[in-house]
Amino acid sequence: MTEKKTGPEQGRKIRVLVAKPGLDGHDRGAKVVARALRDAGMEVIYTGLRQTPEMIAEAALQEDVDVVGLSILSGAHMALTPRLLELLKMNGQSDVKIFIGGIIPDEDLQRLKEMGVTGVYGPGASTEDIIRDVRLAVTK
Amino acid sequence: MTYSQAVLNGNRLALARLLTQVENNTPEGRAALVELFPHTGKAHLIGVTGAPGTGKSSLVNQLALLYRKVENWRVAIVAVDPSSPFTGGAVLGDRVRMRDLSGDPNVFIRSMATRGSLGGLAQSTANMTQVFDAAGFDAVIIETVGAGQSEVEVARLAHTTLVVDAPGMGDDIQAIKAGILEIADILVINKADRPGVENTEKALKSMLELAHPTERVFRHHGLTMRTPLDQTTGKPAPAQDSSSTAMWIPPILRTVSIESKGIMELAASIARHVAHLRQSGGWALRERARLEVELETLTREALWNQFHEKVPQEEYKIVLEKVVQRNISPWEAVNELMKGRLK
Ligand code: B12
Ligand SMILES: Nc1nc2c(ncn2[C@@H]2O[C@H](COP(=O)(O)OP(=O)(O)OP(=O)(O)O)[C@@H](O)[C@H]2O)c(=O)[nH]1
């Protein structure tokens, strides 16, 4: 009865949490992506800077989001991502899709995907691609 | 297990998911609201409204922190932001100012978009507060869209409505419209660290005095209530005394949310307002008015649905066309459509 029902086919809006984990203060990308997703008709909850994985997981739960988007330009993605995935799972939210953007070296890309990250985007990524991928991940 | 059972058992994930169902007005959401209704009516609903950027979220953050520390209350926050009228999307940013509340399992923050509804709240905001109420939260704080107009809706929903203003918001009279005084139970001048507080306070005071110039007599449900007058000045007595009297005069308070100044005084003022409502019978009146509006809305909705079931779309279009051609008036059209139906 309390299982997740997602997707626009349910007549509901796609809800996305956009978070800036760690001490990284580069927030342009996060804001650009948040606005792009809004303009695509999604409801985007923006957390602001300096979020711990615990804070992000907590916000994802309270907001019952379909997608968590992390913007990380500090190089801390390999430390932050596994912890977040673990917390989401602990909270019963392993169905939430994870998207990551920022400065992510190629050699980490494959490992992030193996961990269960749905999409990874670097500088210059097109917001149309991001929107399309988010839609696809949520309706699947 | 049903949603409502899980929510009553304190399951936070179930609460989050039920809020989504209620927000989307799904059959599951409506069924849960029915089951939860007997458990509602306990929480103190506090509305926070005011022009954009006056510091509503920062203030809610501070107030919730204080309620956690001093009262050990469980606190829910519903933060409403506008949907884009063009794309239907929204960026909900109130959480940014509520970072301090993160990690406390007795605080639950939910952001929501207006989804086309005007008046500062979303269609389902009231129902969401009902879910929090049933889930055992002692206080539910509702932050409206920053509009600065008279947000009547939040006053209808909340027991206590705070109207937040700040110095330097341009013309004070412009920033805070006269109509808003009628919904304010407490006026808060936030950003009191900024220059121009005196002017803001002066402007608010003179507007308050305009609103309460002399003794006013109210007749409410057969009772006659009088605003108290200060013996020496002839002005309405200060709000501090009004918890013991029938009329509440909105106090004006100063806060600095970013330095958590004035928050204790604000909480005390809210507590006085609650005491006043309880003593004067205002609490029951507000509850009654709110439920009445709700019943009315639901009845209207049900009748509208019935109407659509019973009146074929074709017939509706034909009658509409007659009105457009000015063959019949809209009043006659309604009579024609309703005839023999909806008894
Ligand atoms: C502008 C900038 C700054 C500005 C930031 C202003 C701000 N408020 O954002 C300032 C000058 C403050 C700054 C400071 C620093 N910076 Co700097 N900065 C940059 C720069 C030049 C551009 C970043 C940017 O804004 N790009 C524009 C946005 C739109 O692009 P984006 O963030 O990449 O986002 C896109 C994608 O990544 C993706 N995306 C991003 N987030 C998300 C999220 C989701 C959910 C999704 C789906 C997609 C997505 O989509 C976006 C659209 O295409 C980059 C170099 C570069 N070319 O990236 C360095 C860079 C990021 N900075 C760097 C460094 C080292 C610093 C400093 C530590 C420098 C110092 N020693 O002081 C400080 C640290 C500041 C801090 N507190 O964290 C390094 C990081 C190195 C690393 N990670 O290994 C970079 C890569 C420069 C370099 N080559 O060395 N910086
Ligand atoms: N100087 C000063 N700045 C404040 C104070 N309270 C809030 N701010 C700042 O004012 C800005 C807006 O604060 P918010 O709390 O987001 O205001 P809001 O009314 O919730 O804004 P909207 O929800 O967008 O309408 C932020 O930059 C805050 O840091 C205060 O007491 N003094």
Ligand SMILES: [Mg+2]
């Ligand atoms: Mg706000």
